[in-house]
Amino acid sequence: MPALDKVLNDIADTMAKETRRGKVADYIPQLAKVDPARFGIAVVTNDGETFTAGDADEPFSIQSISKVFTLTMALGLVGDSLWKRVGREPSGNPFNSIVQLEREQGVPRNPFINAGALVVTDVVLSQHQPREALGQILHFLRFLAGDESIVVDRAVARSETETGFRNIALANYMKAFGNLEHDPDKTLGVYFHQCAVAMSCRQLAMAGRFLAADGRNPETGGRVVSSQRARRINALMLTCGHYDGSGDFAFHVGIPGKSGVGGGILAVVPGKASIAVWSPGLNQVGNSQLGAIALERLARTMGWSVFGP
C-alpha cells in the first residue's frame, strides 16, 4: 500500500495546477467570496492516524454535509419511523426536487436533498426552540470530531436566511402537505444555521470516523450508532449523496460520500478510513469538481472501493 502522506501531497500538488476548477457557488452571496484556488484534504484511518495536505485546517462552510449528521441525530430520536416522512431513493432529477414533492405529495425522495433534510431538521427540532436544537447539532459535531472549536459562521447563516427563497418555498410546500410539524420559519432557521457550520477537512474527517468504523468511535471504541445504522447511512450516501451526480460518483470513486455546495465532500471507506476534501469550485450538478477528482485518484491509488475485494 502506498504511503498516504505522499499520495495526499501528490494529489494536492496536481490539484494546485489544475485550471478547470469549476464554479464557486454564487447563489449564497457569502459563499461567492471564497477563493477558488483553495484545496485541502484529510484522511483519518481507523487505526487512528491522520494525514493531511493543502488547506486541510482551513474551515469552510459544510453546507449539505451537515445533513449526514442531522440524519444520524434524527434516527436516534425517532428511529425508522423517520421513513414515513422521507424516502430512501435517489431523486434522479437534473433540475431540483420540487417536481417530485408535488408528485409524491410532499414526501421528499431522500434525506440528502434539501426537502428531505428540512424534514430531518424538523425532527431534530422536536420540542425544542431553534436555538437549543442548533446547540445540540453543534454539540454532536464537536463530540464526533473531538473538537470544541467548531462554530457556525454567522455571516453565512445570515446570507442564507436572506436569500434562501427556494428553501423557504420547499419548507412551505411540505407544510402544505402536512409534512412539517413546526412553523416553517423555525425549521428553516435551524436548517440555515446547520448548513453554515464551518469545519476544516481535518475536523470533518474526524467527525466521519464512526461511519468508517461500523458505528463506533475508533479511538475510544464507544458506540455512536449500531453497526446496521452506520451501514445504512453509508448506503444512503452512496445512492443519494451527490444529488443527480450520485451514480457518477459511485461509478468513478466507488465509495460512499456526501457533498456540500461549500465545496466539501465527506467520504467513507468502510473498515478503513474517513476522508474529507475541499475545493470550492463546483461542477454542473453542484458537487466539488476537484474534490471528486481528488477522491477518485486517492481511491484508485489506494485500491479503495466498496465494489471490489
Added chain:
Amino acid sequence: MPALDKVLNDIADTMAKETRRGKVADYIPQLAKVDPARFGIAVVTNDGETFTAGDADEPFSIQSISKVFTLTMALGLVGDSLWKRVGREPSGNPFNSIVQLEREQGVPRNPFINAGALVVTDVVLSQHQPREALGQILHFLRFLAGDESIVVDRAVARSETETGFRNIALANYMKAFGNLEHDPDKTLGVYFHQCAVAMSCRQLAMAGRFLAADGRNPETGGRVVSSQRARRINALMLTCGHYDGSGDFAFHVGIPGKSGVGGGILAVVPGKASIAVWSPGLNQVGNSQLGAIALERLARTMGWSVFGP
C-alpha cells in the same frame, strides 16, 4: 461464519411459508403462467463452492438480469464511448422512463432501465444480423456459467414480441432522437430474445462470478473484464439495479444486485460470492418481493455488506 448450506435451507423454509409473495408479472402473458409458490436460491463462493436451496435448478426467464451481461459485452465492444449514448444515474422515476427520455433528448438515464438496455443491445447488434447477435449473447452466458445448456425460451420471446408495445415505443422514441443505430425492429428483436433467456439460480450465480472476483473467472483465474470495469458494473448495479427500488435495496440488503420481472435477482458480494435468487411474485416497484427479503436475510446472517468492514 454460519454454514451456508444451513443458512440457505432456513431461508428457503421460511420463504415457503410466506403468504405475502407479491404479484407475478402479467403484462407478458407467458410469464403470468409461472407458479408463484416457486423459490430458489444459489450461492457460488469465490473459492469455488456452490450452495443451493429450493428450486435452484429450475430455469426461469432472466428478463432484465440479461442487461448486466449485454452491458459487459457492449463495454467490451465500444468501451467508455458507450456513455455518450447512455447515462449512469438512477432514474428516480416511479412511473417509467419515457418522461426522462423526452426531457433528456433520447439519452436514457442508465443501462438498466429498458430504454438504456435497448441502446446497449443496439451496440451489441453492431454490424451483425439479429440472429448472430443473439448467438453471441447466448455464447457469452454459456461461457460465463460454464454451461452449454442455456437457451432462449421461444414461447416467452414470442409473447414479448407480440405484447411489447411499450418497448416498441421506447425504441422508436430513441430512434427519433437519433440514439438508435439500427432499425428499431431489429434492436427490439434481439432485446426481446435476450430477456427471454431461461436460466436457473445455479446457472445465474455461476455467470455472475466474474463480478464477485474483481473481473476474473475465479475457477480458471482468466480475466473476463478489468478490475476497474467489474467494480464499475457493480456500482451501476447498486445505484440502478432495482429501478426505483434501488435505494431501498442498497439500504436493506447492502450489496449490488440486478432484478428481472421474471422474479430473479443476481447479487454480488465483492471478493466473496455470487448469488442468484428466484421468486416470481413482484413488489410494487417490479422487483422480486421474496427475493429481496431472502437476500436481506442472507446478507445480514453472513455479515455481507459493502457498507461495513
Added chain:
Amino acid sequence: MPALDKVLNDIADTMAKETRRGKVADYIPQLAKVDPARFGIAVVTNDGETFTAGDADEPFSIQSISKVFTLTMALGLVGDSLWKRVGREPSGNPFNSIVQLEREQGVPRNPFINAGALVVTDVVLSQHQPREALGQILHFLRFLAGDESIVVDRAVARSETETGFRNIALANYMKAFGNLEHDPDKTLGVYFHQCAVAMSCRQLAMAGRFLAADGRNPETGGRVVSSQRARRINALMLTCGHYDGSGDFAFHVGIPGKSGVGGGILAVVPGKASIAVWSPGLNQVGNSQLGAIALERLARTMGWSVFGP
C-alpha cells in the same frame, strides 16, 4: 329570445333540487363553513337590465375571480411588458403549477393560475405599501360595480394568511428566480386580501360589464380599457380561466369565464351580457360544479356562444 327572468328562475329551481353539488373547498378553513345549498345567479345585459335568481345578493368570497380585475389593473400600469413576466398559455396541468414554474424558470404560464396572479399582484403593488395597493383594488372593484359597499372579509383573509403555505411556496419560488420584485410576504399579503373580497352575484356581474361591452362601461359609455384589451382579457379567460377545466368549459359553455374556489364564476357574452353565478360546491378540477352546469344551460337556452353566429 326567451325571457331572461324566467330562464334564470327555472335554472335556480333546477339547481335547488340537484343533489350532486360538488365539494365545498376545505383547505381554507373559513370557506369550509359555507352552506353548500346556496345558489345565486345574476345577468346584466349591455342595454342595462339586470336579472337575478336565488341568492344573487348574498356576498361570497370571490377568490380567484379577483385575478381578472388585478390583471386589468396591472395591464393599465405596465402594459404589454407584463408578458415578460407571465405567459399566456393554458397550464394543462392536472396537479398544480409548481412543476412548470421549475421547468420554465419561474415564469408562470398565465395570469390566472396562482403563481401568475402573484406576479400580477406584485405589479399592482408597485411602489405602494400593501395597504394602499389593497385600497386601490377595492376602489377599482367598487368603481366597476358602481357599489361602494364592497369590502374584504377579514376572517377569510386571516384564514388564508394562516394556511396558505402553498401560495407562500409559490411566491418564494418565483422570488428565487427573480420574478417577484417585492418581499414575498408583502405580495402575499395583498394577494390573500384580494382573494378574500366578498361580492354578490349582482355586484360581480356589474363589475364584469366592461368585458361584455368591448372595454366600455355600458351605462356611461366611458372607456375602462381599450377594445383590444377587453378582447384579450376575454381570450385569456376562455383559454385559462378554469384551470385544467378550461378546455371543458369552452367546449360545454362556449363563453369566456373565470372561476374561484369560493364557488363563483364570472362569465362574459361579448356584446350582450355579463353574468355571475355562485354555488359553493366544487368539481374535481376546482371549479363550481353547479355554476358551470347553470351557465351551460343558460348559454344553450339563450343561444349564447362565441363559437356560433
Added chain:
Amino acid sequence: MPALDKVLNDIADTMAKETRRGKVADYIPQLAKVDPARFGIAVVTNDGETFTAGDADEPFSIQSISKVFTLTMALGLVGDSLWKRVGREPSGNPFNSIVQLEREQGVPRNPFINAGALVVTDVVLSQHQPREALGQILHFLRFLAGDESIVVDRAVARSETETGFRNIALANYMKAFGNLEHDPDKTLGVYFHQCAVAMSCRQLAMAGRFLAADGRNPETGGRVVSSQRARRINALMLTCGHYDGSGDFAFHVGIPGKSGVGGGILAVVPGKASIAVWSPGLNQVGNSQLGAIALERLARTMGWSVFGP
C-alpha cells in the same frame, strides 16, 4: 367594412417583403424541400364569395389540419363516446405530449395533439382496411370543399412513414395502455396518409365553411354537423388548435384556428367566413409564423374576433 380583396392583397404584399419567415419543418425530409418564400391566403364568406391573394391555388401538405376533419368524422361515427378515449384540455406542454400520456395512462389530452389524432384515426379506421378508411377521408374532404381533385401526396406520405419514429412511439405507447384498437401500424398508415393530403388555401377555406356556418354547408344549406357540434369543434380549435401556442393565438388573433407543420392554418370566423393561409416557415412552437401574423392583421382590419361584439 374594408374591401376584402384589397385587404388580402395588402397582406400578401407585406408578407412578401417579410424577412423573418420562420423555419420550414425539416423532420419530414419531403417537407423540407418547400420554398419558404411561398405565401397564400383565401377567404370564403358565408354568403358565398371567395377572395384570394398570393399562392392561394398552390397545393401544400395540410398535415395536422387534417385532424379537424377526421375529428368531425369520428364524432359522426361514435358521438360523445369518443371523449372516453381523448380529453378536451390544452396540453400545456412545451416539449410534446408523451409525458402526459404516461401521467394520464394513455389518454391524450385533446384530439389535436398527435397522440389524440391517432386515437381519432383509430376510430375512423373502425372496421375498415386502411385503404378504405383513407378513401373515406378523401371523400369527405372533397365533399366539403366541393372539389374532386384533392389527393394524397404520395412522396410526403412515404417520407412520413419512413421517418415518423416519434409517431410510431406514440401509437405503440397508447396501444400499451389499451387505447388503440387496431394494430398500431394500420392506424399509423392511415394517419401518415391523412397528414399528407395536399390542398390549396382555396380548397381548405372551402372545406372549412361548415364551421363558419354553424354546421351547415352555406352554399346548399345542407347540414354537415349539428350546430352544437360545429361550435364545439370551434371551441376545441380555439383552446387546442395551435399546440402550446394556442393561448397566444387566441390572444392575438381571437378566432378559432388549426395549424399544420406544412405551414397552413385553417381559421374560422363564426357566422362570417372560413379562412385558409399558408406560409411554410414555422415559429418556435411549430405554427406558421407569417400565417399567424397575416391572420392577426386580417382579423384586426376586419374587426373579426369571437371576443368582441
